[in-house]
Amino acid sequence: xxxxxxxxxxxxxxxxxxxxxxCVQDMDHENMFWYRQDPGLGLRLIYFSYDxxxxxxxxIPEGYSVSREKKERFSLILESASTNQTSMxxxxxxxxxxxxxxxxxxxxxxxxx
Amino acid sequence: xxxxxxxxxxxxxxxxxxxxLRCNYSYGATPYLFWYVQSPGQGLQLLLKYFSGDTLxxxxxxxxxxxxxxQSSFNLRKPSVHWxxxxxxxxxxxxxxxxxxxxxxxxxGTKLSVKP
Numbered sequence: 722x723x724x725x726x727x728x729x730x731x732x733x734x735x736x737x738x739x740x741x742x743x744c745v746q747d748m749d750h751e752n753m754f755w756y757r758q759d760p761g762l763g764l765r766l767i768y769f770s771y772d773x774x775x776x777x778x779x780x781i782p783e784g785y786s787v788s789r790e791k792k793e794r795f796s797l798i799l800e801s802a803s804t805n806q807t808s809m810x811x812x813x814x815x816x817x818x819x820x821x822x823x824x825x826x827x828x829x830x831x832x833x834x
Numbered sequence: 835x836x837x838x839x840x841x842x843x844x845x846x847x848x849x850x851x852x853x854x855l856r857c858n859y860s861y862g863a864t865p866y867l868f869w870y871v872q873s874p875g876q877g878l879q880l881l882l883k884y885f886s887g888d889t890l891x892x893x894x895x896x897x898x899x900x901x902x903x904x905q906s907s908f909n910l911r912k913p914s915v916h917w918x919x920x921x922x923x924x925x926x927x928x929x930x931x932x933x934x935x936x937x938x939x940x941x942x943g944t945k946l947s948v949k950p
Binding site: 725752764766769800815830 | 843866868870875876877878879880883886924928936937938940941942943
């Protein structure tokens with residue numbers, strides 16, 4: 722069974738803290754993605770990576786950075802968390818062969834107070 | 835630019851009734867299209883996908899979708915809805931970000947409620 726796991730289901734952080742969200746996939750996928758999901762706005766792409774140490778900005782990269790040191794792991798970093806980053810964060814992965822469907826983790830609900 | 839529109843934000847149907855969720859896309863070439871479902875507090879699960887061939891595709895949980903190029907649509911259907919189908923449904927098209935293929939462009943979702 723394919724698996725994308727995220728380090729936390731729920732996270733509460735204070736304004737100004739540095740926050741790390743971790744995502745691991747066990748499918749040997751080349752592509753990995755970070756989205757944030759907010760009511761009425763759907764899923765918005767923050768960053769994606771198509772190879773180790775490679776990254777591309779998505780629609781809303783401001784305030785975020787990413788790291789991909791190993792193929793299976795993709796980290797999202799909030800350098801200085803702010804209240805407007807309170808959201809659901811979803812990680813996904815996909816293969817570059819086949820039809821590119823993405824497999825999602827369960828999500829991390831981050832609250833910044 | 836590619837885009838996906840789901841015109842219905844919220845739909846309520848009675849259990850046992852048929853269902854159709856609408857999706858329109860904007861894309862120049864032959865699109866790769868997807869429908870995902872998200873139960874409350876969960877990640878997204880792939881229901882079905884279309885990339886070529888038969889324009890009527892079957893998915894999991896009894897769902898199907900039909901690709902209509904002339905209408906730029908990929909509507910999701912189910913003949914008889916079950917209470918467990920209550921969830922949010924997302925339509926997506928494969929994009930092409932900065933020359934790297936693989937990102938999906940999602941619609942804003944349609945929330946389905948099921949009446950007993």
